[in-house]
Amino acid sequence: MLSEQPVSRPAAFRCDSLRKAYGKRAVLGGLGLCIEEGETVGLLGANGAGKTTLLKVLLGLTPADGGVAMIAGERSECLSAAVRAQIGYVPQIPSQFSWLTGQSMLRYVAAFYPDFDWNYTRALTERWKVSVNTPIGLLSPGQQQRLAIARALGHRPRYLVLDEPIAALDPATRMAVIDELASEHGARAVSILFSSHITGDLERLCSRFIVLAGGAIVFDESRERCRAYRRATISGDEQSLARMSFAGCQRVRKTQDGQRVIVGREGDIEEIARHAPAGVSVKSDEGPLEAIVSEWMQ
Secondary structure: OOOOOOOOOOOOEEEEEEEEEEOOEEEEEEEEEEEOOOOEEEEEOOOOOOHHHHHHHHHOOOOOOEEEEEEOOEEHHHOOHHHHOOEEEEOOOOOOOOOOEHHHHHHHHHOOOOOOOHHHHHHHHHHOOOOOOOEHHHOOHHHHHHHHHHHHHOOOOOEEEEEOOOOOOOHHHHHHHHHHHHHHHHHHOOEEEEEOOOHHHHHHHOOEEEEEEOOEEEEEEEHHHHHHEEEEEEEOOHHHHHHOOOOOOOEEEEEEOOEEEEEEEHHHHHHHHHOOOOOOEEEEEOOOHHHHHHHHHO
16 A cells, blocks of 8 residues: 655745845845745844845735745745735835724725634734724824734734834733734744844744845744854954864854954854963853844844
């Protein structure tokens, strides 16, 4: 009897040799990315690194100059209605009808989704204290963001693309939103691509972290591997530092003459400290995830 072979599913999000430029400024330079179904991925990068451009190209909102972007196995520039119906998106600046009340806007959006979950959406707006009977333009930035997130979750999407969705929220509401996203992922294995500068929030939700810089992915690691890294500052005579070996380190950055900042595993940093020349100090710290991934944004 032949054993059944597992059925291969297309990646949730995929980019191959993706290129995008604005005038002479290249924003995405042949970028490659694969996010599997059910993954929760945090996207980080300095301002202007191309995070929003990448998300918009993936969603088919901005055309690429070359390469391929896909969601659920379909090219982003021609996503079918069936796949579009499974996508939830929160833009960096919520673009909502300012003259409508939140309730009217939700009714308008719900008309596009036969399976829009009104009970769930009402529960979210009540829990997050969204004034759905107030014109959206009169809501605070935080209230508008909460409404945008509730709208994106209302049809229970299979794919979530979030571009700085919680920047305007207070800490308590940020925690509530992250808890809700984690709950949805746990219940339905939602695939989440989450861009944010708030690394602590990403760490509570995401199982993988990607840093974008110079139009390319410069860091791509699981949460577990990130937590195993340590950051250290090495100080001493510049000539001594220039002769040192930093074998095993994932990142070495010269901050100034006589100083290096390195990222590596604890054992590798201890080995460097043991073999450091006289007069060279190695100061290691565990550091939060933010301190680790920010090294790749420099």
